[in-house]
Amino acid sequence: MQDTPKLTKYWDEKSGRMSLILKNGERPLRGIVVEDQYPAAISGILCFAKSGGVAPVATASGGKILWKVANLAPGELKELVYTSLIRDALEGYAPKKPTPADAALLSSTASLPPKLTGDVETPAKAEERPALKPPEEPAKKAAPARHAVVVAVGAGKGGTGKTTFSINLGVALAELGNDTILMDADASMSNLSTYLGMDPNGMKATLHEVLAGEAEPEKATYRIFNDHLRVVPSGLSIEGFLKMDRSLLRDVIEYFSQEADYIVIDTPAGYNRELALSLAASDHLILVLNPDEGSMTDGLKVQEMARILDVNVMGIVLNRYDMKNPYFSRSQVEAHFGTPVIAMLPDEPEVRRKDKVPSVLAAPSGLMAAEIYHVAQKISGQKPPACSPSFVSRLMLALFNTASL
Incomplete structure (x- = not known):
């Protein structure tokens, strides 16, 4: 032995x-x-x-x-x-x-x-040490490890609003009281931290350093907006991108899944190896599409990749949808993909990333927030909260806005 x-x-x-x-x-x-x-x-x-x-x-x-x-x-x-x-x-x-x-x-x-x-x-040697508590007091059992539900948010092309939706979905799940991790797996064209207004010079580590073996995963997490939400951004430097080992992405996701309820992954747009690595570690895929030919053609390839990798395609989010004059109807999209449309997000430029605040917090009573919470409910089985954000979110939001002045 x-x-x-x-x-x-x-x-x-x-x-x-x-x-x-x-x-x-x-x-x-x-x-x-x-x-x-x-x-x-x-x-x-x-x-x-x-x-x-x-x-x-x-x-x-x-x-x-x-x-x-x-x-x-x-x-x-x-x-x-x-x-x-x-x-x-x-x-x-x-x-x-x-x-x-x-x-x-x-x-x-x-x-x-x-x-x-x-x-x-x-562990065997650790048990040989003298007990720190009196022998008659039974030791407390460790809480069982959780295994997060991993949801990949994908799109066949850039510019569909995939990152914006990923952020809002992560916030919505956290607002429902779930420990949620929002991860930017678009390591080559990362912009999630920029959308959130995070200062790249103030980040001690990112997913780049974790995948390069230069930082522990916890060093690359940052709490924002809600005490249940942690963000894992990717770095912005070319040097960091070239040093990382992408094949470790699944291991990092598995690590985080032991201490979270949900992981929302903002995947790379397109049909590539980086997307395949993200999907291979995921339980579900949500496709974010614009109702136009280019977005639908490329999105179909992403859906096919998910099915090849045996990932459940949960549904389609139609973003920037013109309710009065749609280019494609909801039923046409569902027939083309064979997948249900689970949310239709109107074009509300006045609330999209307003002051870098997600729509579910900036306009919690709006149609966009309602649709996003509908998706969060489909994932978690939990009913949406009242229209206003939680107390902790309001407090963190006030601090965020103050720091932005």
Whole structure:
């Protein structure tokens, strides 16, 4: 029986990367630190986790790399990878491989064995410690982990109002008292934080850093408008986008799902790999369309991708719908997609993102808010609240408006 984790190391000549394979033993580990060395003359070390779980946090400086790996299950594998890239490579102007000189330096350290340091505590060892409470007092059982319902909001083309709807849906679910996470998975063209008026310079971390293994997921969450709502924005820098490992998105969503009731994902527009990764981690898809030919043609492709990935297509939201002179009727849209229209949002420019405040808060008694709450009710089974926002939302809204002056 292998009780302790095992570390192996190899140099990938073709890709110019060093890989550390960490295999856990037969007992779960709460936390462990993997340490490795690299030539200090190299700058621009890039670390990431290639597979399994939420990305470990890595730091590299002065010739030493430290990986903090949490919550290893029995027999679980982690592949920790690092390489050296010059800034031009990160910005897309050079091949994403180390220079021949850096590659030679890195490969020279392949024979130096990595080591395990830090806390290697197992739950079994923790139980051997003296109890903090009197023996006669029974220990409280931990609350069972939740598993969030994950709703992807998609569109076949940009400009349909997908992000605006995602924000309003997240706020509506939070107003109903649900712990909700609103995530910007449009990592290449992210704008959710901009729509919310968040200062990118004031964000300590974003989804980019989480997917690059440079930040823990909690560091990239921000409460806004409601104490039940947390936002996970994507970054705005090209460098951050190029460093992230998109394949870890599902693991990050799974991590957040343990502590939330609902996750609303603002997915990338179009028909691409990033959308597929978002859908693969989702339970439901809501399509946001404009009632025009281009939006409907491209939206049909997104719906087909969802069905291929066995994701439930909950319904269609028709945005900017002209109630008096529609280009397509509701019944025509439903017949074309074979999917019900669950909301019809009128064009109300006076309340759309008014002062960067979502419509469900800026105009809670309006038709748009009513339609959005109808979707939230369909997801959660909960009836909409009274027209006015909750007390906490009003308080946070007042602080938000004050800070915007």
